Amino acid sequence: MDTFWFYVKFGFDHISDLAGYDHILFLVVLCAVYRIEQWRKILWLVTAFTLGHSITLFLVLTDILRIPSNVISVLIPMTILITAFSNVLGSQVSQLAAQSSMKRNYFMALFFGLIHGMDFSNSLRSLLMGSSNLLEPLFGFNIGIELGQLLIVLIITGLSFLFLNIIRVKHREWNLFISGAAAGMALISIAENL
Template identity: 50%
Template sequence: MHDFPLYFELGWQHICDWQGYDHILFVTALCGVYLLADWRKVLILVTAFTIGHSLTLALSALNVLHINTSLIEFLIPVTIVITSFINITRKKRSPSTVKLTYALALFFGLIHGLGFSNYLKSLLGKSQNIVPQLFAFNIGLEFGQLLIVTVVLLLAFVMLNLMRIQRREWTLFLSSAIFGIALIMCIERYQLIHFR
């Protein structure tokens, strides 16, 4: 386990890297409609996403699952567009919509895990036993994800409590901005797939 600190650091740095901002956008869209008081719901939501991407990250890194990289790079912003669109159009949260959100987080986690897997494979090279590195990298990803969630929840607290912005207006602003950025990413990545 002497590689644990290295792979842990690589994991959190990878998800918090501004050059790979699609993951930051997704986590922001996922938890951007919640408040600090909703931390238990956010924890369940993040755990659902974690389970999904941990599964495909492991399967892909262990060469059990092989998916076209260009397709995954296109599907990642699609998940952001869908999540943002749901945030924009949903006015009230009922128990059934919360369960749907958890299910979508799990499913979208599967897609994002495949996105992380190519980066991890390039780090691992031809290592025989990758389980410790895979575990450390995944824990690092989760740590980075929790950093993003903390920043988003604190930002929501400032906007709603100190700036006195209405919760619905904050949700519309944040989700619309993310929707627009992700839609542009979808178009660009679709063109890359289409014209290859």
């Protein structure tokens, strides 16, 4: 059981490490369009993201999939940039289209989770070199990632509540500010990694 908790902690530390801010930035931009009252939708999005990177982790650790790290370092900020643009364009969507927009967001979170999982896999692969038991570490790592993401989302939605409900910033401006800042940071990261 010690092995399991080691990997839970490793996953939690990996996602919450400020040096690897790209995953945190993705979660920030993913949540930018939602209010705290929509916490169920946010949880489903984060879970879709976790499912995506869990699949990729499994595929990489079993040698079914291999992607060079220099490609991953460009793809991850691309996911942030695309999500930011989607947030800005999606803010113009009418209530009638909101349901299909939500389905698109779940699919994007799942798909982008596949990409972010490639980066997670590099960290996990180095620890598991030569290990025959992949299930326990993989499960523990994913639990840790999910717990870390939930903590980050709790902080993001708390800040959102503060700005939207107490300071009374308009939701549209909040979304544009967060999405615009994330897009700018993603563009810088893409340029650096190219």
